[in-house]
Amino acid sequence: MKVALAQFIYESNTFNERKAGLEYFTQNGTWLTEPGAIRAWAATNDSQLSGSLRGLTAAGCETVPVFVAQCGTPGGRLSTDCYAAVREALRTGLRAALPADALLLHLHGAVCAVGEDDVEGALLAMIRDELGYTGRIVVSLDLHSNVTPRMLQHADAVTAYRTFPHMDFFATGERATQLVLQPQTTVRTLATIAALIPPTATDHRQGHFAEILAKAREWETRPGIIDVSVFPVQPWMDIAGLATSVVVTATTAEAGAKAARELAETWYAQRNSWQTGLLTWPEIVQHLVQSAELPWLLVDTADATTGGSDGTSAEAIKHLWPLRNEFFGEVLLWVVDPAAVAAAQNGATRFQLGADKFPIEAKVSSTGECRFQPRGKAYTGQTFSSGAAAVLNAGKLRIVVTEQGCLCADPAFYECLGLNPIAALAVQVKSHMGWQAGYEVGPKRGLRFDGPGCTTLNFARLPFTGPRRELFPLKDSPPNPVKLWQSI
Ligand SMILES: [Zn+2]
Numbered sequence: 001m002k003v004a005l006a007q008f009i010y011e012s013n014t015f016n017e018r019k020a021g022l023e024y025f026t027q028n029g030t031w032l033t034e035p036g037a038i039r040a041w042a043a044t045n046d047s048q049l050s051g052s053l054r055g056l057t058a059a060g061c062e063t064v065p066v067f068v069a070q071c072g073t074p075g076g077r078l079s080t081d082c083y084a085a086v087r088e089a090l091r092t093g094l095r096a097a098l099p100a101d102a103l104l105l106h107l108h109g110a111v112c113a114v115g116e117d118d119v120e121g122a123l124l125a126m127i128r129d130e131l132g133y134t135g136r137i138v139v140s141l142d143l144h145s146n147v148t149p150r151m152l153q154h155a156d157a158v159t160a161y162r163t164f165p166h167m168d169f170f171a172t173g174e175r176a177t178q179l180v181l182q183p184q185t186t187v188r189t190l191a192t193i194a195a196l197i198p199p200t201a202t203d204h205r206q207g208h209f210a211e212i213l214a215k216a217r218e219w220e221t222r223p224g225i226i227d228v229s230v231f232p233v234q235p236w237m238d239i240a241g242l243a244t245s246v247v248v249t250a251t252t253a254e255a256g257a258k259a260a261r262e263l264a265e266t267w268y269a270q271r272n273s274w275q276t277g278l279l280t281w282p283e284i285v286q287h288l289v290q291s292a293e294l295p296w297l298l299v300d301t302a303d304a305t306t307g308g309s310d311g312t313s314a315e316a317i318k319h320l321w322p323l324r325n326e327f328f329g330e331v332l333l334w335v336v337d338p339a340a341v342a343a344a345q346n347g348a349t350r351f352q353l354g355a356d357k358f359p360i361e362a363k364v365s366s367t368g369e370c371r372f373q374p375r376g377k378a379y380t381g382q383t384f385s386s387g388a389a390a391v392l393n394a395g396k397l398r399i400v401v402t403e404q405g406c407l408c409a410d411p412a413f414y415e416c417l418g419l420n421p422i423a424a425l426a427v428q429v430k431s432h433m434g435w436q437a438g439y440e441v442g443p444k445r446g447l448r449f450d451g452p453g454c455t456t457l458n459f460a461r462l463p464f465t466g467p468r469r470e471l472f473p474l475k476d477s478p479p480n481p482v483k484l485w486q487s488i
Pocket residue numbers: 142143144166
């Protein structure tokens with residue numbers, strides 16, 4: 001069996017006005033179009049493509065990996081040029097690899113471009129319509145995908161991550177491989193749920209979301225059910241059709257509909273228990289002065305670069321600045337501020353940090369590039385860059401300023417600048433949950449706060465428009481909260 005493969009991972013937050021250009025991949029992440037280079041890359045990391053290449057090779061398949069684009073950080077919509085480049089690289093690579101018995105595509109599922117709210121659906125349509133491919137297409141998605149009927153019309157089978165914080169990239173690749181190796185005629189059922197769930201309420205290891213995942217596994221043991229994937233959608237997208245969803249790949253329409261509806265209704269019934277877990281600053285300071293297992297993680301939920309915010313909020317710096325000489329250990333903080341980086345390179349001692357221009361005096365202790373390979377349990381072995389960076393010292397505060405955002409939720413982010421996050425009293429992360437995989441700690445170590453930024457858990461603060469306001473909790477009781485769509 002010959003299988004052509006590709007991986008394209010980016011996530012859009014449409015409340016971030018900045019458009020993502022090609023440099024999000026080529027400079028700050030990964031962009032590969034040559035099979036040999038892709039194999040070499042996949043051999044050194046734990047990505048979906050690593051899992052699928054290994055599984056297919058072990059099964060004796062001929063593999064042709066044609067394209068990898070992995071962003072350095074999520075952000076706004078893809079720019080017109082960037083979207084065109086992604087589309088062209090995928091189209092050219094696949095066209096050269098065809099004919100193939102199957103295509104295996106590792107996608108995110110929440111990518112918007114300028115003028116296109118459903119990039120993954122459009123790419124799949126391109127493969128069917130422009131390349132005329134009629135063979136089997138298997139797709140793996142991120143748990144935060146906004147799954148659309150168009151995606152499911154063109155994909156024969158779908159699976160997705162089963163962890164949040166995400167740690168099962170490789171396992172997802174392996175699972176997708178099984179869908180390639182066991183071809184069956186399928187019906188895909190999409191059950192949409194008119195609700196947005198705070199990502200902090202979707203921990204796969206405990207609580208209500210763990211129950212939903214357990215029920216999904218239970219459904220997969222029943223006749224006719226091939227895969228049950230659940231999607232607490234990336235909530236910061238003001239687009240038509242935004243929804244939490246359940247997707248069932250099944251051999252019959254009846255089996256798929258029953259599983260999707262029952263699981264979606266069970267999930268929606270949990271809605272009043274979805275908590276943000278946010279703390280006030282006095283509560284956070286209380287924790288910081290208590291001895292505990294360290295470090296504490298200062299979790300900036302509103303300005304999470306992992307969810308597409310731009311990282312420019314100085315909220316933590318502002319609240320902790322008055323206490324800078326009182327902490328018993330170092331407190332590592334981070335803000336995206338290209339002007340501050342330039343000032344630090346020129347030896348400045350006064351800075352105005354972040355979007356709010358919070359004024360501080362500090363000593364520059366180092367400058368360099370914030371380029372690193374995560375060493376925790378997520379994105380291990382891949383390379384990310386926040387661009388030029390500097391470390392500013394003031395009392396016990398160690399403030400990292402960088403040119404741009406990146407997937408920061410791993411100790412290697414601070415370590416590449418000579419800091420020691422593991423020995424610190426507290427470490428700021430602009431990430432909702434990923435830090436638990438990066439730092440390999442449990443949720444109790446996190447001190448979550450709200451502030452400026454477009455990944456706030458207070459969804460009502462964001463300017464959702466039109467029908468998007470019909471989603472719980474923006475609306476208390478949306479009409480017909482669970483809806484079904486099927487691929488036949
Ligand atoms: Zn995700």
